[in-house]
Amino acid sequence: PRVAVLISGRGSNMMSLIEAAAAPDFPAEIAVVISNRPDAHGLARAQACNIPTRIVDHKAHADRAAFDAALDAVLEEEAADLVCLAGFLRLLTGPFVEKWTGRMLNIHPALLPSFKGLHTHERALAEGVRIHGCTVHFVTPEMDVGPILIQAAVPVLEADTPGTLGARVLAQEHVIYPAALRLVAEGRARLENGRVVLDEFI
Ligand code: GRF
Numbered sequence: 001p002r003v004a005v006l007i008s009g010r011g012s013n014m015m016s017l018i019e020a021a022a023a024p025d026f027p028a029e030i031a032v033v034i035s036n037r038p039d040a041h042g043l044a045r046a047q048a049c050n051i052p053t054r055i056v057d058h059k060a061h062a063d064r065a066a067f068d069a070a071l072d073a074v075l076e077e078e079a080a081d082l083v084c085l086a087g088f089l090r091l092l093t094g095p096f097v098e099k100w101t102g103r104m105l106n107i108h109p110a111l112l113p114s115f116k117g118l119h120t121h122e123r124a125l126a127e128g129v130r131i132h133g134c135t136v137h138f139v140t141p142e143m144d145v146g147p148i149l150i151q152a153a154v155p156v157l158e159a160d161t162p163g164t165l166g167a168r169v170l171a172q173e174h175v176i177y178p179a180a181l182r183l184v185a186e187g188r189a190r191l192e193n194g195r196v197v198l199d200e201f202i
Helices: 012-021 041-048 064-077 094-099 120-127 162-185
Strands: 002-007 029-035 053-055 082-085 104-108 131-138 148-155 189-192 195-198
Touching (some): 002 012, 012 029, 012 041, 029 041
Parallel strands (some): 082 104
């Protein structure tokens, strides 16, 4: 399958997908990287790997529906089969998400359903949790609640700051996102009736 990776910023998860997909046995191709911000640092990193990039600037569109229509048009032009959100900081509208349901993944820097939304590492430290982590899930219309594909846990250490904890989590994001994409691309994980079906337990 052809994969579109959607970014808004530095693109470290995007790079983990590009690097994984460069392996000859990887079952998907990173066909295009799309950013809603023309200045996203990840664009140059993708170009350096010879991955085509496109910009769909949200500021050039009147509302979310118009932006999502433009994004959908680019995905169709690029013949994308799967969409990976990787630090993509725009909410997507219901019709767009429904169209791509079962074919769109997101990475979230917390163990869902805990700590949906932003500033997850600060909030995990404030709550005093001892275990934190990250989640790859299928995207459904409500934010950060989609059916879960893979999670990874990390310990929270006494001396942690949001920065040190976030770095520990990010290292795991870079492991589980390519693993989740592999499962979906191979058809070994799919969305059926709103639940993830795994061919084998991993
Ligand atoms: C990551 O922490 C990801 O989980 C979250 O946004 C951040 C993006 O980082 N959704 P990067 O652009 O992939 O480096």
